[in-house]
Amino acid sequence: MLESGNLKRKNLGSSREEIDYEMRFLNEGYLDDIARLQEIMVQNLQDKEIFRLTAPEEFRELLAQKxxxxxxxxxxxxxxYNMVCFPKEDGDNFGVDINLPQSELKKVVHLKAVVVHPAYRGNELQKRLANIHLKVLQELGYKHVCSTVSPKNAISIQNHLASGFVVKGLKIKYGDRLRYIMYKNIFxxxxxxxxxxxxxxTDIYGQEMLxxxxxxxxxxxxxxxxWQVMYCMPVSKLF
Ligand SMILES: CC(C)(COP(=O)(O)OP(=O)(O)OC[C@H]1O[C@@H](n2cnc3c(N)ncnc32)[C@H](O)[C@@H]1OP(=O)(O)O)[C@@H](O)C(=O)NCCC(=O)NCCS
Structure with missing residues (x-):
């Protein structure tokens, strides 16, 4: 187990209740639970464009890895749940999108998806899951963490920034979806x-120029x- 404690759950009529939780790594036995949670999240999503669905075979492949x-x-x-994947150097590696040197691409990890059940939102679970996963990735020797987020998903952008990510790219990904490429150097x-x-x-051209x-x-x-995004030059090199 990674962590335990209690969370606030929103009940019908908007009352809140304290519920015990456990945080742990998931294996293939959780395939159906993950698919079910993704489905609940999608049904609650106002704009389906902001979330790229994970296919059952992708879930299976990722759950088979430790x-x-x-x-x-x-x-x-x-x-x-929070899910990461380890892209190949010559595959769809977001390090390429942010001009990471070729030699660094093998140290890139993608945050692939994070989902919180609507009744449990507001417990900062996206940040808590990301921060624990980042520690694990650091121990595994990874250095660069990338993630794609829709400019329409202000809550997820805020949570990434709070976990130390910055906006380092703005591109069309997954065929036709505009995405920020968020980046964090773990070290x-x-x-x-x-x-x-x-x-x-909403000023896409201006942000691309910056x-x-x-x-x-x-x-x-x-x-x-x-929403306004604040941009600056980093004091020292990012990579
Ligand atoms: C993005 C997401 C994981 C954030 O969940 P979370 O960690 O519980 O969010 P936070 O605890 O940081 O929430 C901060 C505030 O925003 C609210 N909030 C969180 N997600 C919200 C949503 N999708 N719609 C409206 N309000 C939301 C919370 O209730 C909280 O409000 P409060 O401070 O008044 O209680 C969750 O909204 C989600 O599963 N969204 C759908 C999937 C998604 O977009 N994933 C990220 C793709 S990059």
């Missing part, structure tokens, strides 16, 4: 430089005219 999936279990069964925390540029999250010039998005905030 330490790739961390789950949270309560009396309701599986209520959250070197990002230190923002003094020159900060705030830009509206990223091309070496800026990285490190903060997001809501203003009257929508």
């Amino acid at each position: 330490r790739t999936v961390i789950g949270i279990l309560t009396e309701d069964g599986l209520i959250a 070197r925390p990002f230190v923002p430089g003094p020159k900060v540029v705030a830009i509206n999250i 990223i091309d010039r070496g800026f990285a998005g490190f903060k997001i905030q809501v203003r009257n005219d929508g």
Whole structure:
């Protein structure tokens, strides 16, 4: 077991109840539970474009590998999971999207998916799962962690930034979906430089220009005219 404690569950009528949980690595025995939780999440999703579904064979492949999936279990069964995958150097490696040197591509991990059951949202489980998985990845010798997030998914962007990721790319991925490429160097925390540029999250061209010039998005905030992303140059090299 990785962790245990209690969580707040939203009940009907919006009351909240304390429920015990356990966090653990999942194996193939959890295939049906994971698929069921993904289905519940999708049915609750207002904009289906923001989440790329994991196919059953992808789940099976990942669960067969050690330490790739961390789950949270309560009396309701599986209520959250975080899944990572280890891309090949010559495959779809997000390190390529952010111009990581070829020699570093073998040290790249992808955060593939995170899902929290709607009744358990608000317990910061995305951050907690990511932070525990990052420690495990560090022990395994991985250095670069990449993740794709839709610019429409402000909560997930906020949670990535809070876990030390920065926006390092903005690209069409998975055929036709606009995605930020979020990046974290496990061994070197990002230190923002003094020159900060705030830009509206819908200004795609402006953000691409900043990223091309070496800026990285490190903060997001809501203003009257929508979400703003703050970009800056890092104080030292990211990779
Ligand atoms: C993104 C996700 C994992 C975050 O869940 P989480 O860790 O429980 O979120 P947090 O605890 O950080 O929530 C912060 C606040 O946002 C709210 N919130 C979280 N997810 C929300 C959602 N999808 N819609 C509306 N509000 C949400 C929480 O209730 C909380 O509000 P509160 O402070 O008033 O209680 C979860 O929303 C989810 O499973 N979304 C669908 C799948 C997805 O988008 N995955 C990420 C793909 S990159």
